[in-house]
Amino acid sequence: MALSPPERIWWKPLNRAERLWVSVAAIFLLALFATMPLWHVFGKQHTPGESYRVDPASFRETTSAFINSYQVRTEGTLPVVRPPEGDVYLMAYRFAWSPILELQAGKTYRLHISSTDVNHGFSLQPVNMNFQVVPGYDLVLTITPPQPGVYTLICNQYCGLGHQLMSGKIIVRG
Numbered sequence: 001m002a003l004s005p006p007e008r009i010w011w012k013p014l015n016r017a018e019r020l021w022v023s024v025a026a027i028f029l030l031a032l033f034a035t036m037p038l039w040h041v042f043g044k045q046h047t048p049g050e051s052y053r054v055d056p057a058s059f060r061e062t063t064s065a066f067i068n069s070y071q072v073r074t075e076g077t078l079p080v081v082r083p084p085e086g087d088v089y090l091m092a093y094r095f096a097w098s099p100i101l102e103l104q105a106g107k108t109y110r111l112h113i114s115s116t117d118v119n120h121g122f123s124l125q126p127v128n129m130n131f132q133v134v135p136g137y138d139l140v141l142t143i144t145p146p147q148p149g150v151y152t153l154i155c156n157q158y159c160g161l162g163h164q165l166m167s168g169k170i171i172v173r174g
């Protein structure tokens with residue numbers, strides 16, 4: 001049996017209460033939408049980074065050359081480097097962050113981060129800065145560490161069986 005056509009258009013007439021609630025929802029939606037660009041411009045939690053294509057093998061070479069130039073000691077199996085202001089490199093791979101960077105508070109660095117294997121998640125604690133680290137992309141963050149301290153680096157993107165062991169360190173000297 002065929003259904004008979006509806007007798008009226010379902011939303012007509014629009015009663016007062018419905019119109020009011022649809023308007024309230026629309027205004028709320030637009031306000032939330034506006035906060036996205038506003039947070040980007042005025043919020044402190046968005047660090048605008050730059051990103052470039054990079055070949056994982058050449059990123060590994062650049063990082064090795066950087067380590068060779070500025071290594072000051074070794075902690076466990078990881079090299080510790082104390083570079084001058086400017087370009088510094090951090091390589092993510094299963095399951096480590098290399099090298100350990102020793103930076104100077106108040107100086108400005110261009111921190112290049114990339115992965116040589118799979119996706120990793122850069123998470124700097126306790127400041128809680130979080131970035132995706134993707135093989136093939138060089139993420140460049142311009143940073144000026146404000147105060148001395150030892151910052152822990154963890155991986156917050158599941159990357160394999162040793163994911164929970166993947167921690168690193170950034171040391172900021174006064």
Ligand code: CUA
Nearest residue numbers: 155157159163
């Ligand atoms: Cu690297 Cu999880």
